[in-house]
Amino acid sequence: MDAMDRVVLPVGRRDVALGSDVKSKGRRWGIGKIFSPLGRLFRQRCSGKGDDDKVGVGQDVVERKLKDRYTIRDHDRDGCLRVYSIDEELAVVAAVKDLKKIEVPDRHLEVRDLGKYKVALVHARGDREEMEDRHLMMEISLPRHGTLMQVAGIFDGHGGEATAEFLQRNLGKSLQSKLNSLERLDDVHLWNALKSICVEVNDQLKQERSYQESGATALVTLVINDGLWVMNVGDSRAVLSVGGEAVQLSEDATPCDPKYLRGVIKRGGCLWQGRVNGLLAVARAFGDFEVPGMTACPKLAKFDLSAVKGQHNVLILACDGLWDVTGSSQAAKFVQNHPIETAAERLVTHAYLNQCGDNISVMLIDLSVG
DSSP states (O other): OOGGGOEEOOTTTTSSOOOTTTTOOSOOOSTHHHHGGGGGGGTTTOOSOOGGGOSSOOHHHHHHHTTOOOOOOOOOOTTOSOEEOHHHHHHHHHHHTTOSSOOOTTEEEEEEEETTEEEEEEEEOTTSSSOOEEEEEEEEEEGGGTEEEEEEEEEEEESSSHHHHHHHHHHHHHHHHHHHTOSOOSHHHHHHHHHHHHHHHHHHHHTOGGGTTOEEEEEEEEEETTEEEEEEESSOEEEEEETTEEEEOOOOOOTTSHHHHHHHHHTTOOEETTEETTTBSOSOOEEOTTSTTOOOOOEEEEEEGGGGTTSOEEEEEEOHHHHTTOOHHHHHHHGGGSOHHHHHHHHHHHHHHTTOOSOEEEEEEEOOOO
16 A cells, blocks of 8 residues: 555544634634734835736746646655555444444535536535535636636635635636636736736625625636636645646645745735734635735646546545645545545545544546546
């Protein structure tokens, strides 16, 4: 058994129920709020914006940024006394507890067609008091360009579900309107359009007072012809499983990452206790307007699906509830061994058993057809 396809089976992991305050990326209104103004001290030393914050860049920047490749994120399991594959883990837990089925609080399964692709979505409240995740699956017509676009997304809310719900209702409409207005669907036009859409939607959100106290990360993928575009704001993750090999298509935007911390500081924020201004465990998000240093400008990536045509390709979209306890390579191998609805259910159960302490959303898209 490959080491990357193994997971730890902690003893008595479900003996103590986790509270809703465990592993929260949302606001922590303690001493951190006092230190929020400290970020302003850095403004005189840091000026300007990086490419990721710019809208309206030229072809040279787009070509350079699209060559970026993200590091595969895997968990180091060295030193563990006993390891299991995900299937073995679930079987052992069920046997030990004499269960026919492991129950995850408020787990729901949805299977549907997204254009020519099949999608399985499983989401669960888990150990949280409320379910703050929202999801998007829609096919958009682009008549000006004579094509269809398949859109899928996960919005991981914090501080309430209001911002995630706003994105669920409005982001798809904005994509349709903006992309239909483009002269061409080339890389430069798409790059700048996707950047500006997120900024504009966040500005619309800011006008709604009822959303001021909440925020949400957003991971959205778009399939346009043979191009798979990934638009990421926050720490959800997209991984493409190509015959079991992981291709990581997004990067977790965490404030402890020096690259993202530099951006936080440039925008007037700071790092305190591993969080932006001591409040947020993500470096980018929609909403969170009271937290200096935040932005909703997305990190973009593009993958050419024609390069892997003929292979078994499964796109994995999941919030950090999964990735906190599962590596990219581990998930990529696992989804090759089961129908996508079974794989999605078992990944959610696996995250819950490993005490991720969060809402859990896993969306699997079979891209093998076409």
